[in-house]
Amino acid sequence: MKDRIEFEGVTFRYQEDAPPVLKDVDFFIEKGEWVAIIGHNGSGKSTIAKLMNGLLFAENGKVSVDGMSVNPESVWEIRKKVGMVFQNPDNQFVGTTVRDDIAFGMENQGVPREEMVEKVAGSLRDVQMETYENHEPHRLSGGQKQRVAIAGVLAIAPDYMLLDEATAMLDPKGRQEILKTVRDVQEKSNMSLVTITHDLREIVAADRVIVMNKGEVWFEGTPREVFAHKDSLSFIGLDVPFVAKLTEEMKQYGVSFRKEPLNHEEMVEELWNLHSTK
């Protein structure tokens, strides 16, 4: 029995007579790794996230977490392990204040009361919302709501954390800060991180990338392997990093690259070769 999330031949449809939105999907998420799931709108990413924490159940095939099959009986156990933040945090708030909302999630997980106060404060500090403890979640801005929703999951410290476009409403700087916070928690606790995102910086930084297209896993690999498929990525509606585009153009002028650069540092290193070799 391995500690990981596993999808084995998973097919899913929302209505019986509708075509499947996931078709024979296979992949796994290892303990401690960071996996980015990318794909066009409607490719099935959110459906995958919901199958991971038992908001939906597979029609064919199997979803399991640490060897435990995700089904209506196991769902409460599963949710202790898998914490999730949605794209639209409005659907996620239950408390009337920010503090209550985060405490409520912990109560559900059986966190002792004494620990709660400190954890609420700590996780709000992590997302820079400590001065909002008494605010009503619904009256916050979109980005602030997303920060609170992430604090709620951080407070629980699950084994697997799923962020489904959970920072889309933040500005670029805020997004980087929050991601860094989540990464710090991940390093300390060996938590796995699954981020569903269109943000190229985030994708490039992940350990592994799963590319979805029309309900199927289209490709799976390291960011460098994924972005080597520049043309077909743009064909399925996705973008590639600036540096990768520039590399492609420079190849047209006969420049060769030892390894495909993905960020500015790597690009500069490659350009030193061009600059100094014959």
Add this chain to the structure above:
Amino acid sequence: MELTFNEVTYTYSPGTPFEFRALENLSLHVPSGSYTAIIGHTGSGKSTLIQHINALLQPTSGSVKVGDFVIEAGRKNKNLRSLREKTGIVFQYPEHQLFEETVEKDIAFGPKNFGVDEEEIRERVNKALEAVQLPEDMKEKSPFDLSGGQMRRVAIAGVLAMKPKVLVLDEPTAGLDPRGQKEMMDMFYSLHESEELTTVLVTHSMEDALTYADEVVILNEGRKYMQGAPLDVFKRKEELRQVQLDIPEVLEFLEKIEKEFGVSIEYNKQPLAELAKELTSRLGRRDDYE
């Protein structure tokens, strides 16, 4: 239609513990037919600013002029209807505000409310659908059966059906996939041109500001921090960094190239292929290429 902000200050909930000054002594001129990008950190006042354009908010002091319409502190707004008819605002996540049972009814809602006659409404609905690149046979569908990107287009079509002169866009591509984002931004640009709109875009994307806007306004803590043509503003990297803003990636990259290799390449929106050629010839040794 031209827009003028004259020393505008806006305070939320004045005289209460929640009092907050979101705009401070802000003056701004947006010429008719221009495309202006508003950029700033979250909370810098962008959404507050744009809500003055159709008098959803009224200055606490100072005044806003939209065409001939003056919105002023302490003065009742007359002709609000005609102002709102001319200023179309696409709010963030506009699809959350769809509510009618068919796409057609949703798009027709605004014009109907403003007393436009049936025939004209039908025409406008068709034209708006065409503008947002949705097929006509989508009219009878429920907006809730559409994909997120399609719902957003329906919501935007509703704004366009008002035939605004000023189009205000508050982060209109948030949550769309890369292709959807590009298509949407290209669509706004072509409308800007064909309808001769005055366009105000709130965005976090420096790339979009650089690609589409004639003018960039940087807000910081409710004040105007910088203003100018995109390339001029983005040259002032240090000032931007001081307010936690990045510059477009291409400029950041060229800056790094200059630092590393002492090779300075001027960016003037040349296509990537040209940039690649310049880089290759300036960095490589002469005998490496022809």
